[in-house]
Amino acid sequence: MDLFVQTVVNGFIQSGFYALAAIGLVLVFGVMRVVNFAHGELVMIGAYTIWLFHAQYGMPYLLTVILAILLVTGIGLLMERFLFRPMINDPLGGLICSIGVLFVLQVVATYVGGEGPSKQVPPPFEGTLILMDTIRIPYQRLFSIAVSILALALLWYFLTRTKLGWAIRAVSMDREAATLQGISTIRISTVAIGVGAAMAGLAGALMAPLTNINPHMGHNVIITAFIVTIVGGVGSLPGAVIASVLYALFHTFVTTYFSGTIATISGLLIMVLVLIVRPTGIMGHRVSE
Amino acid sequence: MNSSRKFNLKVALLLVLLFAGLVILPHFLKYHQQDFLIFLTINILVVVSYRLVTLTGEWSLIHAVMMGVGAYTSALLSKNFDISFWITLPLAGVMAGVVALLLSYPLFRMTQFYFLIGSFAAGEAIRLCWIQFIKPFGGTGGTSAIPSPELMNIDFLEPIPYFYMVLIIVGICVYLLYRIEKSRIGLTLHAVHWKGVLAESVGVNTWNYRTLAFVVGSLFVGIAGALKVHYIGTVAPKQFDIGFMVFILIWVIVGGYRTFYGAILGAVVLSIIDEMLRGVAQLRPAIYGATLILFILYLPGGLESIPQKIKQLFRTRREEPV
Amino acid sequence: MTEILQVNNLTMRFGGLVAVDQVSFSVDEGEIRGLIGPNGAGKSTTFKMIAGFLSPTSGDVLFRNTSITNQKPSKIAALGVVRTFQETTLFQELTVFENVLIGTHQDARTNIFSAMLGLDRDRQRSAVDSALEMLEFMGLSDRREQLAAELPLGLQRSLAVAIALASRPSLLLMDEPFAGMNPEETRHMMELTERVRETGVTIVLVEHNMKAVMGLCDRLVVLNFGTVLDDGTPERVRNNPDVIQAYLGGG
Numbered sequence: 001m002d003l004f005v006q007t008v009v010n011g012f013i014q015s016g017f018y019a020l021a022a023i024g025l026v027l028v029f030g031v032m033r034v035v036n037f038a039h040g041e042l043v044m045i046g047a048y049t050i051w052l053f054h055a056q057y058g059m060p061y062l063l064t065v066i067l068a069i070l071l072v073t074g075i076g077l078l079m080e081r082f083l084f085r086p087m088i089n090d091p092l093g094g095l096i097c098s099i100g101v102l103f104v105l106q107v108v109a110t111y112v113g114g115e116g117p118s119k120q121v122p123p124p125f126e127g128t129l130i131l132m133d134t135i136r137i138p139y140q141r142l143f144s145i146a147v148s149i150l151a152l153a154l155l156w157y158f159l160t161r162t163k164l165g166w167a168i169r170a171v172s173m174d175r176e177a178a179t180l181q182g183i184s185t186i187r188i189s190t191v192a193i194g195v196g197a198a199m200a201g202l203a204g205a206l207m208a209p210l211t212n213i214n215p216h217m218g219h220n221v222i223i224t225a226f227i228v229t230i231v232g233g234v235g236s237l238p239g240a241v242i243a244s245v246l247y248a249l250f251h252t253f254v255t256t257y258f259s260g261t262i263a264t265i266s267g268l269l270i271m272v273l274v275l276i277v278r279p280t281g282i283m284g285h286r287v288s289e
Numbered sequence: 290m291n292s293s294r295k296f297n298l299k300v301a302l303l304l305v306l307l308f309a310g311l312v313i314l315p316h317f318l319k320y321h322q323q324d325f326l327i328f329l330t331i332n333i334l335v336v337v338s339y340r341l342v343t344l345t346g347e348w349s350l351i352h353a354v355m356m357g358v359g360a361y362t363s364a365l366l367s368k369n370f371d372i373s374f375w376i377t378l379p380l381a382g383v384m385a386g387v388v389a390l391l392l393s394y395p396l397f398r399m400t401q402f403y404f405l406i407g408s409f410a411a412g413e414a415i416r417l418c419w420i421q422f423i424k425p426f427g428g429t430g431g432t433s434a435i436p437s438p439e440l441m442n443i444d445f446l447e448p449i450p451y452f453y454m455v456l457i458i459v460g461i462c463v464y465l466l467y468r469i470e471k472s473r474i475g476l477t478l479h480a481v482h483w484k485g486v487l488a489e490s491v492g493v494n495t496w497n498y499r500t501l502a503f504v505v506g507s508l509f510v511g512i513a514g515a516l517k518v519h520y521i522g523t524v525a526p527k528q529f530d531i532g533f534m535v536f537i538l539i540w541v542i543v544g545g546y547r548t549f550y551g552a553i554l555g556a557v558v559l560s561i562i563d564e565m566l567r568g569v570a571q572l573r574p575a576i577y578g579a580t581l582i583l584f585i586l587y588l589p590g591g592l593e594s595i596p597q598k599i600k601q602l603f604r605t606r607r608e609e610p611v
Numbered sequence: 612m613t614e615i616l617q618v619n620n621l622t623m624r625f626g627g628l629v630a631v632d633q634v635s636f637s638v639d640e641g642e643i644r645g646l647i648g649p650n651g652a653g654k655s656t657t658f659k660m661i662a663g664f665l666s667p668t669s670g671d672v673l674f675r676n677t678s679i680t681n682q683k684p685s686k687i688a689a690l691g692v693v694r695t696f697q698e699t700t701l702f703q704e705l706t707v708f709e710n711v712l713i714g715t716h717q718d719a720r721t722n723i724f725s726a727m728l729g730l731d732r733d734r735q736r737s738a739v740d741s742a743l744e745m746l747e748f749m750g751l752s753d754r755r756e757q758l759a760a761e762l763p764l765g766l767q768r769s770l771a772v773a774i775a776l777a778s779r780p781s782l783l784l785m786d787e788p789f790a791g792m793n794p795e796e797t798r799h800m801m802e803l804t805e806r807v808r809e810t811g812v813t814i815v816l817v818e819h820n821m822k823a824v825m826g827l828c829d830r831l832v833v834l835n836f837g838t839v840l841d842d843g844t845p846e847r848v849r850n851n852p853d854v855i856q857a858y859l860g861g862g
Binding site: 083086087097099100103110115219227268 | 348395398399401402403405406407409410411413414417418420421531535538539542571572574575577578579580581582585586589
């Protein structure tokens with residue numbers, strides 16, 4: 001029973017990372033119809049920023065979190081300007097470009113961190129919160145989930161309460177109609193990928209003290225983000241968040257009781273199943289061709 | 290008709306030259322270069338079989354895993370059941386074809402973006418199974434001590450004999466794939482790609498043709514997988530991951546996917562460049578990545594379009610480029 | 612005259628909207644049958660259901676007394692019912708000759724082993740011959756090496772018909788063959804259609820252009836709001852006050 005409750009708690013905490021990582025993918029696909037394969041590497045760069053500036057150079061953790069967000073946002077904006085924008089009419093071309101970026105970023109990380117074993121970042125927040133004598137939540141994880149929820153809430157506010165956010169949603173629902181209404185899709189794309197990349201950077205920064213950092217960590221991130229995106233419904237942000245929570249719980253449970261690999265295999269199978277049975281996902285709308 | 294015949298001749302000539310060159314080449318090479326040559330030859334079969342899959346217009350991300358299916362099939366059968374390589378090699382192809390056939394039912398319900406992601410997910414699930422189920426696959430480390438082919442007294446542990454065997458088998462497979470593309474089936478696959486509805490209206494069962502291309506392409510890449518692991522002696526999930534899949538994509542895109550020889554050109558040129566970058570191994574992926582981006586942005590037709598571009602430069606401006 | 616096609620109580624609902632409601636008519640072997648009606652009358656929907664591109668909510672389509680309802684388009688085409696497309700749907704990237712060659716799919720289809728080993732050579736040669744013949748028949752011979760995309764509109768329509776005919780249908784369904792054509796092109800297309808019929812092919816055409824239809828068709832079905840308003844010779848239909856009303860009222 002204790003293990004069960006503990007697993008639920010772990011699952012919820014995990015869902016914050018999933019949601020942050022997936023949201024960028026959803027945003028970029030929504031407004032530009034391009035699958036950013038390098039999205040996992042954006043998260044990876046976020047984590048490396050923490051390792052380099054916090055763990056190596058001793059800068060304060062919170063400062064490096066902001067630095068990670070800024071850095072990754074910058075990379076995202078560069079990708080939008082020089083790759084996705086010229087490729088706007090060729091989604092496959094955009095995807096392949098993003099694969100190119102993936103390689104480049106992995107090499108950058110290898111160059112910065114050197115080869116060898118994965119890097120660890122000692123948790124800046126030490127200690128563990130113990131609830132009801134049995135449930136243990138390290139403060140670091142508590143901090144992560146709190147920041148994740150805050151960031152998602154801010155995003156939610158931005159998308160539903162501001163004019164710019166409204167425009168982003170309009171473009172991701174129907175690009176042509178939005179253009180006809182005078183929305184500048186280029187500007188919207190820039191904002192969307194900026195926000196998405198910022199979230200990815202934040203996800204990486206939050207993950208850094210809790211995971212093994214290496215140049216290939218983006219691979220698992222992108223698989224998770226794909227699963228969450230598809231299950232939640234391509235282009236649907238609330239769908240992605242709900243799917244993140246569900247999938248994180250599912251994954252944590254299967255990992256705890258069976259193994260991490262089985263958890264990912266079943267996740268992938270669920271995703272294929274969703275693609276067959278309900279390509280629009282749990283919350284998605286039909287994507288106009 | 291005339292233009293296409295001339296074109297065939299050009300391709301044939303290129304292939305013959307390539308073949309002749311490859312026969313004498315290994316004797317001038319160092320040991321590790323001979324290794325490289327074997328892998329390059331196998332990779333030619335990989336890209337050419339991938340080309341068949343893409344003829345219907347769907348870019349799958351599962352081709353590398355299909356290669357692995359063939360590789361594991363042949364490796365495990367020959368190691369655990371002591372079956373001869375000459376039997377497990379075709380079985381590798383058959384197994385990859387069967388797996389492709391089974392996967393075609395769910396995957397071909399999707400198109401474009403969804404197909405791409407779906408094929409990626411299905412492939413990754415298969416690959417993770419190799420990691421998860423240590424018996425029989427061997428887990429992350431894979432399975433080693435895969436027996437070498439046996440034929441008369443030839444020592445296939447040596448690179449040169451193995452290379453000649455690979456050259457013959459790949460030569461036959463590539464020729465067969467070439468025949469398929471130039472046949473009625475190739476024409477129909479083009480039809481399915483460019484206007485599926487119209488093809489359907491004159492009686493083409495588009496689903497069947499997509500499946501055909503997928504299954505046959507997988508079959509041949511399964512053979513390529515077997516050829517590869519019986520040389521290395523080890524089969525592991527890492528060999529067939531998304532990273533390798535991306536290399537296949539890069540070869541095809543940099544070479545060009547409008548003609549049959551484009552993909553081969555891409556695989557050969559990039560592999561040679563890659564080999565020359567041995568000294569800066571760490572940077573190799575980045576150079577690959579940057580090359581890919583530059584080609585997509587500035588030479589979307591790939592290497593194969595260069596001769597035409599040069600021709601265009603010399604041509605008088607009697608017609609506006611379309 | 613034997614009936615080649617029977618449409619029985621064909622109905623199509625999209626959500627709450629009834630696009631086609633209990634439509635029935637039949638087509639005789641060897642005739643040119645027109646399917647006309649004002650915009651939104653359900654012509655195209657009916658047409659697509661016959662060719663298998665839409666599944667009807669209820670009702671039945673019989674070809675030579677066998678049901679072809681809910682069959683895949685490729686299956687229906689293999690049985691001999693082949694459609695053309697309203698817009699210029701062609702293999703734009705291929706040559707005119709290759710376009711027609713694809714049309715010969717039924718006669719030239721081959722299996723993978725024959726393809727690899729070249730065992731189907733005779734078959735392919737006869738497919739090439741019949742494609743060339745078809746180009747000759749449609750007056751496209753001198754254009755055969757051109758890309759389909761480079762043809763003028765009128766010839767693109769001829770090519771579309773050539774592709775369909777190359778599959779040797781017994782029933783040809785033509786979707787607005789005269790749409791967007793000038794009088795010259797229209798007359799050419801009418802002659803062509805007449806010549807196709809003379810080769811023994813039965814034709815059903817959906818058309819908006821009243822004048823072309825009156826001169827060409829043996830019998831007409833008039834649809835309005837998804838139901839059959841009238842069915843008979845052009846003479847009879849032309850003098851039916853309901854039909855006149857429908858066309859004037861519908862604009």
